[in-house]
Amino acid sequence: MDxxxxxxxxxxxxxxxxxxxxSKQEKKIDSPDGIKAHDEVGDELEDIRKKEVKKVYYNRFVLALAAAASLAAVIGLIFLPGVAPKENKYVFLAFSMLWLLNSAFFLYKAEKISVVILKLRYEKAILLSSMGAILIALIVILSALPPNEDFSKFLEILALIWIVLANIMFYRSINLSEELLIKKMKYVASGDNIAYIGIRKEAPLLESARYGIRGKPDYIIEKDGEYIPVEKKTGRTPKGPLFSHIVQLIAYCMLVEESFGKVEYGILEYDEKKYFINYDENLKSTVIKLREKMIEDxxxxxxxxxxxxxxxxxxxxxxxxxxxxxx
Ligand code: SF4
Incomplete structure (x- = not known):
């Protein structure tokens, strides 16, 4: 489209x-109340997105600290005199073998399965099993070394510090999750994500050469691999969704489908009511025809x-x- x-x-x-x-001839200034309301929504959504990123980092940090603390605690025990008799190594070796067999089983299943999501799960299981096998092998090697009480105490103290830190981070992560849940409820369900915030000035413009349209939906929700454009309307809430607003939303659905992925419906959100508008071929062709008429005019x-x-x-x-x- 030219x-x-x-x-x-x-x-x-x-x-x-x-x-x-x-509207093309007048220099119309948007209502300050409308701009303020939109800016507030944009700031809130941006805050939610930042907090979600922070939560992921907190969780990773907690996991890494807890794993490191457990490892340090186990190794510390091995070096404690009288705790790791040499016979234990056979037990650990047996565990290691079982673990490797477990990995081999998941490797076999991952090769056979054709469903991508299950394949990815099996691959994750292989990774975890292999890490377990490496860990047990490490313990076997370390248990062959002579006991060292000072080193053992050092590792146990280190493990304690790390586990305390992990708990502090975990507590902060829970607080953040609660805060996020309350904030998100206003815009999306707890399991959904905000994929794009068009309300913010710096958001990239979505453009389709195929349909000859461009624009920025207020925001886009990502739900189970599908995308939902949302258009917020401030001011009077009409009895039903206005035709012009439906046209706008469907045009956004077309842009989102091209730039992000599958779209089944969009949401028109008035101050007092929300409307879920199906993205169907009839409405799509209405948008295409209206655009053609507009170009003619x-x-x-x-x-x-x-x-x-x-x-x-x-x-x-x-x-x-x-x-x-x-x-
Ligand atoms: S809706 Fe009525 S007042 Fe507004 S531009 Fe059209 S004809 Fe004019």
Missing amino acids: KIVSVGDLEKYAYCPLSWWL MERGVAHRNHYKKGKCLNCSRRDICPERLA
């Missing part, structure tokens, strides 16, 4: 072609009212300068 139009313009055109045309250099609804004119922000208004 001409790319903005989804915002498409929304105005869907409301009334003349409204869109007048653009080329002709004129656009007119296409409706007889007084209510539309009464709610139209360009009513004062409109030569074709009905009210």
Whole structure:
């Protein structure tokens, strides 16, 4: 497509072609309340995203510290005089062999299975089993060394410090999770992620050369590998979703499908109600046709009212300068 139009313009055109045309000529300043509300949402979503990244780091740190502390504690015990008689090494060797057999079993299953997600799980299990085998082999080697009480005490103290640190981090991680859960509930379900925040100025513009449209949905939710664009509307909550808003949302669905992946529906969120709009072929072709009409009007250099609804004119922000208004 040679001409790319903005989804915002498409929304105005869907409301009334003349409204869109007048908007191109006037220097309209967006309502400060609307800008403030959008900025607040953007800041909140950005805060959620940052905290989620932080939580992942906390969890990894806790896991690494707990594993290191356990290892240090076991090695410390081995070096304690009288704790690791040489016969124990046969027990450890037997465990090591079992562990390796376990890895071989998962390797066999991973080779046979064709479902990608299960294959990945088996591969993770192989990795964990192999790490277990290496750990047991390390213990066998260390248990052959002479006892060393001072080294043993040092390792036990180290393990204690690490486990205390791990607990502190874990406590902070739980607090963060609680905070996140409360904040996220307003926007997404607890298991879903925020994949994109278009409300923020620095967010990249989504563009489709195929459909000839560009724009930024307010935000995008990622749920089980599917993407859901969300458009927030401040101000009056209509009785049902407005046609122009549906057009805008479906255009965003088209952009998100191209840039992110599978889209089944989008969400129109008014202050007092949410609407789930299915992304279907009929609505998609409505958007494509509207865009074509808009390009035609653009080329002709004129656009007119296409409706007889007084209510539309009464709610139209360009009513004062409109030569074709009905009210
Ligand atoms: S006042 Fe009515 S005719 Fe004029 S731009 Fe608005 S909706 Fe269209």
